[in-house]
Amino acid sequence: MSTPTHVAPSHVISAGADLFADAVAAQAVDVTRVDWRPPMPGTDADLAAVAADPLRRDANERALAAMLGVTATLVDVAPAYDVLGLEAGQFLHAGPPIEWARASGPLRGALMGGAALEGLVDDPEDAVALFESGTSVQLEPCHHRGTVGPMAGVVTPSMWMLVLEDPKTGKRTHCSLNEGLGKVLRYGAYSPEVLTRLRWMRDVLGPTLQGAVRSVRDSTGPVDVTGILTQMLQMGDEAHNRNRAGTLMLLRDLAPAMVAGRAEREDVADVLRFIGGNDHFFLNAAMPACKLALDAARGIEGSSMVVAMARNGTDFGIQVAGTGDEWFTGPAQVAEGLYLGDYGPDDANPDIGDSAITETAGIGGFAMATAPAIVRLVGGSVPDALATTRRMHEITLGENPRWSVPVLEFQGVPSGIDVTRVCRTGILPQINTGMAGRVAGTGQVGAGLVTPPAEIFPKALGRLAELSRTRSTL
Amino acid sequence: MTQPLVHVELRPGAYADSVTLLQVSRAVQGLDGVLAAQVAMATGLNVEVLTEMGFAVPAEATTNDLVVALRLADAGALDEALAGVERALKDANRRDDGPTEIAPPRTTASALRRAPEGLTLVSVPGASALVEAMDALDAGRDVMIFSDNVPLDQELALKRTAAARGLLVMGPDCGTAVVGGLGLGFANTVSPGPVGIVAASGTGCQQLLALLDHAGVGVTSALGVGGRDLSADVRGLSTREALRRLDEDPAVELIVLVSKPPAEDVADEIRAYAAGLGTPVQLALLGAGQPDLTAAAESVLERLGRDVPSWPVCGTAEPATGGRLLRGLFVGGTLCDEAMLIATDALGPVRSNIPFSPDLALDSSLTADAHTMVDFGDDALTAGRAHPMIDPTLRLEHLARVAADDTTAVVLMDVVLGHGSEPDPAAALATAIADVRQPVVIAVVGTDGDPQGLERQVRALVSAGAEVHLSNAGATRRAIELLDQTKDGSR
Numbered sequence: 001m002s003t004p005t006h007v008a009p010s011h012v013i014s015a016g017a018d019l020f021a022d023a024v025a026a027q028a029v030d031v032t033r034v035d036w037r038p039p040m041p042g043t044d045a046d047l048a049a050v051a052a053d054p055l056r057r058d059a060n061e062r063a064l065a066a067m068l069g070v071t072a073t074l075v076d077v078a079p080a081y082d083v084l085g086l087e088a089g090q091f092l093h094a095g096p097p098i099e100w101a102r103a104s105g106p107l108r109g110a111l112m113g114g115a116a117l118e119g120l121v122d123d124p125e126d127a128v129a130l131f132e133s134g135t136s137v138q139l140e141p142c143h144h145r146g147t148v149g150p151m152a153g154v155v156t157p158s159m160w161m162l163v164l165e166d167p168k169t170g171k172r173t174h175c176s177l178n179e180g181l182g183k184v185l186r187y188g189a190y191s192p193e194v195l196t197r198l199r200w201m202r203d204v205l206g207p208t209l210q211g212a213v214r215s216v217r218d219s220t221g222p223v224d225v226t227g228i229l230t231q232m233l234q235m236g237d238e239a240h241n242r243n244r245a246g247t248l249m250l251l252r253d254l255a256p257a258m259v260a261g262r263a264e265r266e267d268v269a270d271v272l273r274f275i276g277g278n279d280h281f282f283l284n285a286a287m288p289a290c291k292l293a294l295d296a297a298r299g300i301e302g303s304s305m306v307v308a309m310a311r312n313g314t315d316f317g318i319q320v321a322g323t324g325d326e327w328f329t330g331p332a333q334v335a336e337g338l339y340l341g342d343y344g345p346d347d348a349n350p351d352i353g354d355s356a357i358t359e360t361a362g363i364g365g366f367a368m369a370t371a372p373a374i375v376r377l378v379g380g381s382v383p384d385a386l387a388t389t390r391r392m393h394e395i396t397l398g399e400n401p402r403w404s405v406p407v408l409e410f411q412g413v414p415s416g417i418d419v420t421r422v423c424r425t426g427i428l429p430q431i432n433t434g435m436a437g438r439v440a441g442t443g444q445v446g447a448g449l450v451t452p453p454a455e456i457f458p459k460a461l462g463r464l465a466e467l468s469r470t471r472s473t474l
Numbered sequence: 475m476t477q478p479l480v481h482v483e484l485r486p487g488a489y490a491d492s493v494t495l496l497q498v499s500r501a502v503q504g505l506d507g508v509l510a511a512q513v514a515m516a517t518g519l520n521v522e523v524l525t526e527m528g529f530a531v532p533a534e535a536t537t538n539d540l541v542v543a544l545r546l547a548d549a550g551a552l553d554e555a556l557a558g559v560e561r562a563l564k565d566a567n568r569r570d571d572g573p574t575e576i577a578p579p580r581t582t583a584s585a586l587r588r589a590p591e592g593l594t595l596v597s598v599p600g601a602s603a604l605v606e607a608m609d610a611l612d613a614g615r616d617v618m619i620f621s622d623n624v625p626l627d628q629e630l631a632l633k634r635t636a637a638a639r640g641l642l643v644m645g646p647d648c649g650t651a652v653v654g655g656l657g658l659g660f661a662n663t664v665s666p667g668p669v670g671i672v673a674a675s676g677t678g679c680q681q682l683l684a685l686l687d688h689a690g691v692g693v694t695s696a697l698g699v700g701g702r703d704l705s706a707d708v709r710g711l712s713t714r715e716a717l718r719r720l721d722e723d724p725a726v727e728l729i730v731l732v733s734k735p736p737a738e739d740v741a742d743e744i745r746a747y748a749a750g751l752g753t754p755v756q757l758a759l760l761g762a763g764q765p766d767l768t769a770a771a772e773s774v775l776e777r778l779g780r781d782v783p784s785w786p787v788c789g790t791a792e793p794a795t796g797g798r799l800l801r802g803l804f805v806g807g808t809l810c811d812e813a814m815l816i817a818t819d820a821l822g823p824v825r826s827n828i829p830f831s832p833d834l835a836l837d838s839s840l841t842a843d844a845h846t847m848v849d850f851g852d853d854a855l856t857a858g859r860a861h862p863m864i865d866p867t868l869r870l871e872h873l874a875r876v877a878a879d880d881t882t883a884v885v886l887m888d889v890v891l892g893h894g895s896e897p898d899p900a901a902a903l904a905t906a907i908a909d910v911r912q913p914v915v916i917a918v919v920g921t922d923g924d925p926q927g928l929e930r931q932v933r934a935l936v937s938a939g940a941e942v943h944l945s946n947a948g949a950t951r952r953a954i955e956l957l958d959q960t961k962d963g964s965r
Contacts, residue, residue, distance in 0.1 A: 006694055006695055006719075006722070006723035006725060006726070007654040008653060008655045009591075009592040009593040009653060010591050010592055011589050011591045011592030011593075012592050012593055012594070012595055012658070013582055013585045013586060013589065013593070013594040013610070014594075015581075015585070015594070015596050015606045016620065016621065017597040017864075019864065019894060020597055020620065020658070020894055023657065023658075023894050024656065024658065026925065027656055027657060027893070030589075032578075032579065032585045032588065032589045034579050034580065034584075034585045034606070035578040035579065036580070036602075036606070038599070038602070039602060039605075044601040044602060045601075047605050048601070048604045048605060048625075048628055051604055051608040052608065052628065052632075054635075180519070182522060182523070277518070338496035338497060338499075338500060339496075339500070341512055341523040341526065341527050342527055373491055373493060374493050376493045376494060376496075376497055376566070377493055377496075387577065391577065393584065394579070394580045394581065394584050420605075421581060424580070424581055424605060425580040427580065
């Protein structure tokens with residue numbers, strides 16, 4: 001409803017010349033001044049085309065509502081060959097598609113370790129020849145198989161996967177089990193201890209979890225991962241670089257079933273110790289929960305909402321609701337942050353992992369305000385954390401009523417990254433991330449903050465504009 | 475030769491989170507004499523990292539112990555390094571003020587999310603105007619677009635969207651609006667009253683506001699629609715909505731529609747639409763053979779049964795002694811148009827940057843050996859610079875050139891007061907015209923309530939030798955009269 005024009009407006013929004021805002025203020029009417037700045041170079045015409053697209057407003061409303069309407073529940077844990085149909089020689093990886101020749105150190109390291117885990121080679125080093133020839137192996141993005149993988153995101157057939165399901169639609173997403181920090185496969189490490197741990201995860205952790213998850217599912221109903229996310233966001237976790245509360249809540253929900261299950265007491269104790277000692281265990285449930293929500297917004301014609309941000313260590317790619325499965329890519333950036341031990345910026349690989357799906361869904365860096373403990377990763381302050389979350393509201397379509405930030409008066413997290421608003425403001429999504437070593441086999445070297453390469457947003461915008469122009473001339 | 479020193483120390487019960495400790499480690503690493511440093515809780519992962527760095531962590535270390543591990547260039551650096559650890563631990567817990575103010579919204583959409591009520595005023599560069607204005611329409615709000623240089627297809631997209639949603643788009647290129655008494659853009663301060671205005675012309679609207687105000691007749695709302703709204707392309711999309719809004723206002727007794735003459739079929743459509751409203755609509759269409767704005771104001775007064783006052787004139791210009799040409803320098807496009815219509819009738823063709831026909835166009839010098847009238851507010855002259863009602867520089871430069879030209883007999887100008895216009899336009903202009911030897915006639919369009927003070931502005935200009943009219947048509951006729959006297963004198 002419009003305001004009647006014979007009554008003076010109670011409030012004026014002014015975008016542009018300050019003197020007109022001043023003139024309104026001089027007439028004793030409140031003014032909100034937009035801090036308008038020119039959009040990203042060369043985007044004027046595409047921005048206008050997309051803004052004028054008659055489908056856009058409703059498409060974005062539908063995309064946001066679809067995302068916010070999803071509940072993710074943990075319904076199963078099972079090997080990838082089983083739930084994804086992954087066959088020997090098939091490898092999933094994080095980020096947009098990439099071939100071995102362009103793969104970064106940590107992705108190569110993880111693939112080499114994965115090949116050894118699957119028994120394709122005895123020594124991970126021997127896998128280099130295997131991948132160089134490429135005849136018996138296939139690489140495919142996790143995202144193309146309803147899956148997300150943190151860091152290198154390598155999934156092999158024998159790895160056990162968390163299976164998340166939206167009870168309303170029955171749609172599912174998947175993620176492997178989290179190995180912990182330090183020398184781990186997802187950071188590109190493949191030493192014997194890494195493979196030993198992965199084998200234990202395959203032989204003990206996976207089956208034990210499967211028993212517990214199925215038992216909980218069949219008795220009290222599956223664990224509500226979205227619900228845990230709601231709670232952990234009020235407990236200092238942003239669900240990307242900090243998952244401490246989430247991990248413990250998941251453990252709380254599964255532990256009784258594990259103890260009551262058929263697994264050996266020693267194995268149960270090991271599993272409980274492993275999960276309890278790995279603050280990031282829940283990340284691998286948070287990520288597919290975010291993907292499940294965002295997948296619901298895919299394929300909505302005219303929508304400029306980002307449905308995936310993912311990196312493979314070389315390229316950073318995004319996918320958008322209104323542009324189908326197309327990836328818009330640019331060079332992955334090196335995070336700014338703090339380094340473990342003797343490591344420094346020269347040791348860090350560019351940004352890697354599907355975990356930016358959390359930011360895409362409005363948590364992680366977008367919910368920085370709720371996790372002030374980790375703002376110091378870049379030497380920031382608590383006010384910086386609040387400012388970051390507020391800034392992300394400038395590039396998002398709305399708020400998530402379930403996932404709220406107490407310190408911001410329970411405002412919902414900024415949700416639904418809008419390609420047009422990124423191009424208009426030049427504000428890039430803020431991503432919290434771990435840093436992998438540049439050299440294959442190194443493992444984690446630090447953690448910090450990173451943004452996507454700016455140019456991928458004008459690329460996506462250009463495609464949206466092109467599609468819109470095509471529709472309007474039909 | 476000094477010996478490197480390795481120092482590993484356990485501090486049971488000391489705790490800091492891992493991020494703080496990463497920061498502490500980094501600070502200590504930067505100290506003189508420190509080759510490597512790691513301050514961390516003795517978790518499995520950290521012990522592994524420390525071991526790899528060559529530090530031997532005592533076996534009794536538990537995850538609740540803080541490890542301080544230093545490799546120093548020599549033993550002498552130890553005290554300073556340990557002091558550095560303490561300092562860094564303390565600093566890590568300092569309060570940092572950081573940004574505490576909430577940053578302003580960066581888009582209109584974001585502003586509307588914070589303040590969902592009210593009207594949006596867009597004055598960003600034309601290439602970005604649609605995007606901001608569409609935010610307002612998406613939020614279900616009316617919008618005024620001051621910006622010019624907005625492509626026609628974008629104007630259509632905005633107005634079609636607004637029409638489908640029952641919203642009003644004022645503009646693009648809408649200089650003036652009064653909404654329920656609130657002046658937006660360049661708007662004069664007027665009292666509420668029985669007249670509602672729909673204007674496809676900003677300064678035309680302002681002239682009407684000023685004349686009606688002088689006659690004691692108020693205007694509650696004057697809704698701008700942009701100069702192209704009644705074109706054959708846009709076909710009055712905003713005009714209809716503005717008429718509908720004013721018709722809904724029980725206080726409006728008469729609606730005045732101010733525009734250049736639209737295409738005949740568009741005019742018919744608008745007349746038909748207006749005929750369906752409960753409030754009478756008077757068309758004030760500026761064009762050859764049509765009444766000027768002052769005449770339109772007079773007929774509004776007559777229709778309302780009010781007396782028509784004599785329009786004020788202050789000062790008296792002395793006829794010039796030389797020259798033969800009339801030079802008009804305007805900030806208001808419609809005022810320029812109106813003056814050209816009157817002058818063309820009396821003097822024949824007038825050259826202009828907004829000419830009546832292409833053969834009368836001025837080149838970029840804006841000068842010609844002919845009667846000329848320049849609209850300094852035209853899109854082509856405002857691209858990349860402020861409107862002449864805000865920044866008078868361009869017109870003042872041109873005034874000096876015109877005055878130095880021996881062929882110039884009379885100078886005709888406008889000064890438009892109101893919100894948004896420069897705070898004291900007479901100040902610079904009075905100084906400039908004091909040096910002009912030709913007679914200067916100025917139409918000052920404003921009201922007593924305007925922030926610049928109508929009387930003060932008029933007085934300053936009269937003191938500088940100008941003759942000042944409230945009616946632009948009156949000023950133009952007087953300038954023509956002075957020109958005739960000049961010609962007579964030179965004969």
